[in-house]
Amino acid sequence: MPTHFDRDAVAPTPIDVVLPCLDEAAALPRVLAALPPGYRAIVVDNGSRDGSPEVATQHGAQVVHEPRRGYGAAVHAGLEAAGTELVCVLDADGSFDPTELPALVAPVATGTADLAVGRRRPVSAGVWPWHARAGTALVAALLRHQGIPLRDLSPVRVGRREGLLALGVADRAFGYPLELLIRAAAAGWRIREIDVTYAARAAGTRSKVSGSVRGTLRATRDFAAVLRTVGVNR
Structure with a gap:
């Protein structure tokens, strides 16, 4: 079962936060301002x-x-650019609350989990379109069938930098989170899923994945490629 957000969770700092970014100028000020003290932003611009x-x-x-x-x-x-032992990954579009990161960091920092991932909890109807939700549910069900106890494949996660790099995740497209989870499970990692709020993106922006059926289909294609090359058998 996913763990609910603990506002009293305490984590060591500093911690680097990787924010993949493609045309997120409207969202970045709010996201960066909301990072907890000691959490350092690394914005990876992907051609904005x-x-x-x-x-x-x-x-x-x-x-x-x-x-x-x-x-x-x-x-x-x-x-690769991060310089801290623990590293967070968070979308830069404003749909996730950076103040919730300590709750994901806590189980990794205390050694009760090797990887903490978010489980999206939409704050209102329409935040998570049906096509994106359905695709995620299908892949998550396949993972559970193979013994990986997850309900979501959200882009929010925390792990130890050296361990994440050592997994050797090869996908460089939208299949990256799925391959990461498969490789982490195969390596015997303890994976903890924690509830995170999921809100609307910043005004004037649209998700590259869930913002359109076309984006969801592209992500599904990338997921399928990962399943063909990596598989989910542990």
Whole structure:
């Protein structure tokens, strides 16, 4: 069962937060301002044309430029650039609350989990479109069938930097989170799923995945490629 957010969770700092970014200038100020004390932003720009890197710099974030397009490419570049033992990954679009990160960090920091991942809890109807929710539910059910106890494949997670890199996740597109979970489970990692609130993105922006049926289909294609090459057998 997922664990609910604990507002009293305490974690060691500093902790780097990797934020993959493609045209998120409208959301970045609010996201960066909401990071808890000691949590340092690494904004990985993936080819933005809206001034996202400049906005990130103005708000105190370290900016890494990743020319190879793809969610996985951006996350991997951020992990390589991180300098702390524990690393968080969080979307830069404003749909997740950075103040909830300590609750995910706590089980990893205390050694009761090797990987903490978020389980999205929409704050209102329409936040998580049916096509995106259905695709996620299907893949999560397949993972559970193979003994990986998850209900979501959210883009929020916390782990130890060296361990995450050592897993050797090869996907550089939307299949990255799925491959990460499969490889972590195969390596015997203790995976903890924790509830996180899921809200609307910043005004004027749209999710590259759940914002359209086309985006969901592209992510599904990437998931299928991971399943073909990596599989889910433990």
